[in-house]
Amino acid sequence: MTAAQTAAPAAATAPITQDVMTIPRKLPEGGKVNLVGLTREQLREALLTAGTPEKQVKMRLGQIWLWMYHWGVRDFASMTNLSKDYRALLAEHFEIALPEIVTRQISADGTRKYLLRIAGGHEVEAVYIPEEGRGTLCVSSQVGCTLTCSFCHTGTQKLVRNLTAGEIVGQLLVARDDLGEWPEVGQGSIEQRLVSNIVLMGMGEPLYNFENVRDAMRVVMDGEGLALGRRRITLSTSGVVPEIARTAEEIGCQLAISFHATTDEVRDVLVPINKKWNIEKLLTALREYPKLSNSERITFEYVMLKDVNDSDADARRLVRLIQGIPAKINLIPFNEWPGSPYTRSDWERIEAFADIVYKAGYASPIRTPRGEDIMAACGQLKSATERQRKSRALIEAEAGL
Numbered sequence: 001m002t003a004a005q006t007a008a009p010a011a012a013t014a015p016i017t018q019d020v021m022t023i024p025r026k027l028p029e030g031g032k033v034n035l036v037g038l039t040r041e042q043l044r045e046a047l048l049t050a051g052t053p054e055k056q057v058k059m060r061l062g063q064i065w066l067w068m069y070h071w072g073v074r075d076f077a078s079m080t081n082l083s084k085d086y087r088a089l090l091a092e093h094f095e096i097a098l099p100e101i102v103t104r105q106i107s108a109d110g111t112r113k114y115l116l117r118i119a120g121g122h123e124v125e126a127v128y129i130p131e132e133g134r135g136t137l138c139v140s141s142q143v144g145c146t147l148t149c150s151f152c153h154t155g156t157q158k159l160v161r162n163l164t165a166g167e168i169v170g171q172l173l174v175a176r177d178d179l180g181e182w183p184e185v186g187q188g189s190i191e192q193r194l195v196s197n198i199v200l201m202g203m204g205e206p207l208y209n210f211e212n213v214r215d216a217m218r219v220v221m222d223g224e225g226l227a228l229g230r231r232r233i234t235l236s237t238s239g240v241v242p243e244i245a246r247t248a249e250e251i252g253c254q255l256a257i258s259f260h261a262t263t264d265e266v267r268d269v270l271v272p273i274n275k276k277w278n279i280e281k282l283l284t285a286l287r288e289y290p291k292l293s294n295s296e297r298i299t300f301e302y303v304m305l306k307d308v309n310d311s312d313a314d315a316r317r318l319v320r321l322i323q324g325i326p327a328k329i330n331l332i333p334f335n336e337w338p339g340s341p342y343t344r345s346d347w348e349r350i351e352a353f354a355d356i357v358y359k360a361g362y363a364s365p366i367r368t369p370r371g372e373d374i375m376a377a378c379g380q381l382k383s384a385t386e387r388q389r390k391s392r393a394l395i396e397a398e399a400g401l
Contacts, residue, residue, distance in 0.1 A: 142204025
């Protein structure tokens with residue numbers, strides 16, 4: 001799904017800090033450690049802490065990993081190649097817990113939107129988009145967002161907290177459960193993946209939750225489990241410049257930039273993080289990304305807003321700005337939401353913009369809106385409990401319009 005990511009006024013761009021998820025030397029009293037989202041190193045430490053003999057831990061880790069991530073098993077009692085006593089030990093100390101589906105909506109075009117409840121009673125949304133020969137899951141990384149892109153519905157919801165790695169991975173597991181996408185126990189991988197791609201384009205700014213996003217993607221990319229290669233994962237950022245090189249080095253996935261404007265004056269309004277890291281600083285960081293990550297090209301996401309950023313001059317300026325960067329430009333017809341201060345560019349204007357970009361040598365696909373009838377399209381995600389309707393006048397005032 002794909003979302004025009006969010007961004008916020010300069011005063012609100014500082015991320016909420018959250019420690020990297022680590023396993024304590026002593027297991028929590030009265031509570032159980034959720035194994036979902038632990039990296040192999042974290043899972044190894046957890047198993048040792050719970051009493052797994054050092055000589056057995058590598059084997060046990062591999063067995064549990066396959067049960068959880070290859071066959072989708074959630075009950076330790078069903079892990080039949082483990083001894084009965086060891087299964088009891090696991091059940092005593094651990095759990096395999098996923099976000100709870102509060103609602104599931106299915107669009108006329110087959111798009112599925114999940115409202116998921118996580119720890120603390122908070123809610124996030126994830127969206128599955130079926131396409132011919134592939135299926136993409138758009139996952140969230142935060143409850144709400146620190147950033148307030150003026151065109152994005154998520155941006156009208158304040159940040160509550162970062163998601164844990166387990167809550168990020170859990171969105172994929174929930175979708176695979178719902179789609180019935182697990183092989184029979186003892187069987188190899190299924191031939192055609194229903195969830196073949198992941199995009200970190202849901203609620204939140206992924207690079208303001210870097211460690212949890214990184215650890216979650218390490219679990220997702222592990223070849224003995226969920227096994228989605230890094231080229232099948234796209235992370236979208238509004239432009240957290242200091243974390244871009246780190247993303248290349250520690251995740252190595254495909255990168256998308258929530259760009260949306262060709263001048264700092266306009267981008268300051270649409271993507272206010274631009275006040276902290278402007279277009280020049282952002283593009284300087286992006287020029288190094290393909291070399292660091294072995295990524296084929298960077299995707300520039302560009303939402304088409306009528307009479308705001310959709311002129312021929314904008315198209316020509318965009319081409320000049322990204323010159324020398326291996327790139328494609330995804331043109332996104334604006335998806336309206338209640339109280340939005342913007343309207344979608346006319347179709348003829350979008351096509352004219354795309355033609356200028358294409359003739360300059362860049363792929364310029366126009367994204368087909370998906371799931372609009374269930375508010376599941378780009379920039380429309382927002383927790384149901386946080387969907388208070390602001391007046392158009394208030395939203396316009398906050399956007400500086």
